[in-house]
Amino acid sequence: MFISTMQRLREALVLVFLAICSKAVNSRPFWWPSDTADSSGYCLSWRLAVEANNIRAWRTVPTQCSRHVEAYMTAGQYQRDLNLIVDSICSYVDTVTLSDDGFDAWILDVDDTCQPLLLQREACEPFDPLGFRAWALQGECGAIPDVLRLFNKLVEAGFKVFLVTGRDEETLGEATIQNLESQGFLGYQRLILRSGAYKGVSAITYKSEIRKQLVEEGYRIWGNVGDQWSDVQGDYAGNRTFKLPNPMYFIP
Amino acid sequence: MFISTMQRLREALVLVFLAICSKAVNSRPFWWPSDTADSSGYCLSWRLAVEANNIRAWRTVPTQCSRHVEAYMTAGQYQRDLNLIVDSICSYVDTVTLSDDGFDAWILDVDDTCQPLLLQREACEPFDPLGFRAWALQGECGAIPDVLRLFNKLVEAGFKVFLVTGRDEETLGEATIQNLESQGFLGYQRLILRSGAYKGVSAITYKSEIRKQLVEEGYRIWGNVGDQWSDVQGDYAGNRTFKLPNPMYFIP
Structure with missing residues (x-):
């Protein structure tokens, strides 16, 4: 039997x-990808179009791409993509000659740049600000290893690293500081969160304004890394910008 | 037997x-992609990094990605990517309300935007200006069907379409005009080739300068489409820019 x-x-x-x-x-x-019903060819195209900033203001992953994006995020390719981009950034960092005036700056976004928010989400859900806030308040977010590697390289090289995030300063400031510290993000110059003055302002405007202030303080922005195009476009974007992959949500 | x-x-x-x-x-x-020696995971990452403008100034396709890029170009995914991007552009075009002053403009690059140069090349060869010139002089280049579809939509909608190319005006002007016409690119406002004044100038500077002149003439640039980041970055880039895929060569 x-x-x-x-x-x-x-x-x-x-x-x-x-x-x-x-x-x-x-x-x-x-x-x-085959042309069969699993639509992975379409989903590869969709993901490329999103990463190259051709498709904008999308609210959710297309339903037929939910499995594709899930596999992309969890089966190794997302990590491979991050790894190659961070290697490229490190090559660029090596070409920069820093001055000794202490004004060589670098900007990093926080969520899905330094720390992974992506993996907390379902592919086809729209971005949920309340759920995000509850989760961020726990302060239990890990680090993205490749970006932590970059962060440490920047700090050791002598860059003033500014962490610029759209997180609300009043409610999430303390939790964010502690979470970053617990994950090994030590030695940055300043963590800049969204103060009351920027409530309701788009990310691209808010981040441009912050960078403008830094440039007015005398900083030279050598690099700027984020997972959203709104992190790396706009005014005073920086000498080089780098867009990390994020096929899960779009922030204008 | x-x-x-x-x-x-x-x-x-x-x-x-x-x-x-x-x-x-x-x-x-x-x-x-598997983690085996065929390195397609790495090549997917490389291609994404190139299309998202994270890797720049690359001279050739990495040797280990030659088969990957060849398959990408010829087995359907490149066409799928183009198709989705052109659909996105068409959706954007539908949102534009044209004025009746005749100054609503659109910019298209020529090589590998309107017409395919890519398929004439071997993946791992560096860009060969002399070979390109000899080939372009024959005036036998086809059209990229999706971009021809976009071109016709733009002309019918009433946009003034400017074809802006880095091709040398003196030697390639006549062949380019005839080639475009023979492939059905009819009704554009102006074909702008690189005149002697821009010899040796980078594509990004040359194309910015051309767009500046158009804006000074009174044109509003609603859209700008090219296969190189140097087509769609720089000054006066346009209200919306679209980057078509090109994993074969990089023009600064």
Whole structure:
């Protein structure tokens, strides 16, 4: 009885195996998306269009791409993408000659740049500010290892690192400071949160204004890294900007 | 003898089949890149970093990505990416209310925007200006169907379409005009080629200067489409910019 069940199971597995293989084997490389109903070709296009800033102001991941984005985030490719971008940033950092006046600056966004918010979310949910606030208040967010590596390199090289976030200063300031510290983000110059004066202002305007103030203080912004185009566009964006991947939500 | 050969061939095919499948079957979706030596995960990351403007001034496709990029260009995903971006551009076009003063403008690049140069090239060759010139002089370049569709929509909607290209005016002007016409690019406002005054100037500076002149003439640039970041960055970039994919060469 047991052997017969095992045999049936083995046969079933072979069938599943062959079914999967029959999708994978065609004239394309095995990793290439097929034109079948799983729509991964479309989802690859959608993700590229989002990352290249061609599709903007999108509210949620398209329903048919929920599994694609989930796999992208959790099966290794997101980490691979981050890794390559951070390597590129580090190569750029190595080309910068710092002066000794202490005004060589670098800007990092916080959520999904220094710390992962992405993995807390379901792919097809719209951005939920209340849920985000409750989660951020817990102060239990990890670090994105590649960005922590970059952060440490910047601090060691002598850059003044400014962490600029759209998080509300009044309600989330304390939790954010503690969370960053607990995750090893030590030695930054200033954490700048959204004060009352910028309530309701778009991220691109708020962040441009903050950068303008830094430039007026005398800082030279060598680099600026964020997961949203609104982090790295606008005025005083910096000598080089870098857009980390985020196929989960869009902030204008 | 024949049957025995056929049988051996069949056995060999089964082995190849299983070898391919063993790469494809793991916890990831079948199209997901594996961590094996074929390096497609790295190449996906490289291509994303290039399209999001994180990696710049690259001279050639990395050697290990030559097959990946070739497959991307020829097996359907490049066309899928173009199709989605052009659909997005068309959606944006539909939101624009044109005035009746005749100054609503749109800018399109030529090579690898209106017309495909990409497919003439080998993935790992650096850009070859002389080879390009010889090829362009033949005036036998096709049209990129999705961009021709966009072009016709723009002209019909009443936009003044400016084709702005880094091609040399003196040597390639006539061939370019005839080639565009033969491919159905009819009814544009002006084809602007690189005149002697801009020889040796970077694309980003040259194209910014051309756009500045158009704005000074009174044109409102609603949209600007190119396959290079140097097409869509710089001054007077336009109300909306769109970056078409190009993993084959970089123009500063």
